[in-house]
Amino acid sequence: MTVAALYDSRAREGRLMPDPAQRGVLPALDRLRAELLDPPRRGLFRKPQPVRGLYLWGGVGRGKSMLMDLFLDALGPSVPTRRQHFHAFMQWVQAAMNKARARGVDDAILPVADEIAESARLLALDEMQVTDIADAMILGRLFQRLWAQGVTLLTTSNRPPSDLYKDGLNRALFLPFIALIEENCEVLELASATDHRQGRLTGARRYFCPVDAEARAAMNALWADLSGGESHPEILRVYGRDVEIPAFHNGSARASFYDLCGRPLGPADYLALANAVRVLLIDEIPRLGSDNFNQARRFVTLIDALYEARVTLFASAAAAPDRLYVEGEGSFEFARTASRLMEMQGASWGQGVADRSAAAV
CATH class of the missing domain: 3.40.50.300 (P-loop containing nucleotide triphosphate hydrolases)
Structure with a gap:
């Protein structure tokens, strides 16, 4: 045939x-x-x-x-x-x-x-x-x-x-x-005007809190839809180093907060990730503060990279964006990150990324 x-x-x-x-x-x-x-x-x-x-x-x-x-x-x-x-x-x-x-x-x-x-x-x-x-x-x-x-x-x-x-x-x-x-x-x-994957995500809830059984089930269902049950670890090579993304399929990726922010990654790593994916699922973002200050700083850098690249973000978190980091050093500066997280929940967020992907990814 x-x-x-x-x-x-x-x-x-x-x-x-x-x-x-x-x-x-x-x-x-x-x-x-x-x-x-x-x-x-x-x-x-x-x-x-x-x-x-x-x-x-x-x-x-x-x-x-x-x-x-x-x-x-x-x-x-x-x-x-x-x-x-x-x-x-x-x-x-x-x-x-x-x-x-x-x-x-x-x-x-x-x-x-x-x-x-x-x-x-x-x-x-x-x-x-x-x-x-x-x-x-x-x-x-x-x-x-x-x-x-x-x-x-x-x-x-x-x-x-x-x-x-x-x-x-x-x-x-x-x-x-x-x-x-x-x-x-x-x-x-292949000059299609239709992003078939984006159509499946239109109107989907993008931020789930707190991290409970319902949130985990919702994130699992989203990933099953995006990956079709098929995914593999992805290695990004950044200045001679390997940065592993646990699950990747056709431009979509899934990782936990600790996969991305619990390791000593920096701006170049997050820029490489933002340029390699169109959709990212981040699981189990904790409350942030002085106890995990270094992880919080990395998270701010990660969100900045995703925001600038207009990556479609889905996340499960311990609290709403404006309640993730409420006290301690860095909490005032986190307000911009919280604002970006809320903006990235909009249904139209990421719609323009296809043009960027075709030209620059």
Whole structure:
């Protein structure tokens, strides 16, 4: 069954909401499917020539991940495929390279690329986003080897190739990889006017207090809706350090107050988080004061970063925003944070973030 036929079938069943922009990219997906299902083109003693891949980009919530999974369902098992979230893939690459170096391999990229090529003819990477210089320096040579080995790339991203690793350190060294993507992949924008995820959140309550069974159940229900029951830890690399977000799925994340503010994180970490997510759930914000002053200061910095990035925030807390921090050093300054928390509960908050995501995430 073609991707278009499967899309129409699931729309009739009510499993997806038809979208003209999504329909507009189905021919490209069907082109990719048809070419992958053709017998591999080989030269004498040479690896098969890779099918030209697809780089699908657009704002968060437009259905890119859904279309990737739909494509893989339509493709079926006959084409060996590796499907991973981009950050999980890069974590695996880094670990595999470290193992190769431990064996005394001089150029660790080559055996890692060859291992991928031996098991997959199609590499499907969801949510390509390059923020770490170590990843940036690896990608060009890694994919040059993969394409030489006949591997086809299907990837989604919130930004076009030309904006990957934008303003990154030594970005000039990354530019050849952008040229390789444009050479080896059809670049297509999913320019939908509809944020399908945001529609599920419209009118939803965003702040729950106190932290009781009802609040926990409400937060669990929100996360189940956002994640579809599928999530994974996400590692953000910030200046060579790893910052772990316990649960992440397709631009939405969930963490406890202590995950985010109980550890020695700083402004750069919170900015990286704000740029990586569109929706964030924070569980169990406690009352703040002199006993947890350092955590309170981090929380203020975190909310500032989320506010400036217009991230949609859901939270469970011990008290209403204006009662979280009522006495002690810093309580007066916390008034601005309380005001921002209350503003972020508005139904329209975060509506404009899709434009930011498409251009800058």
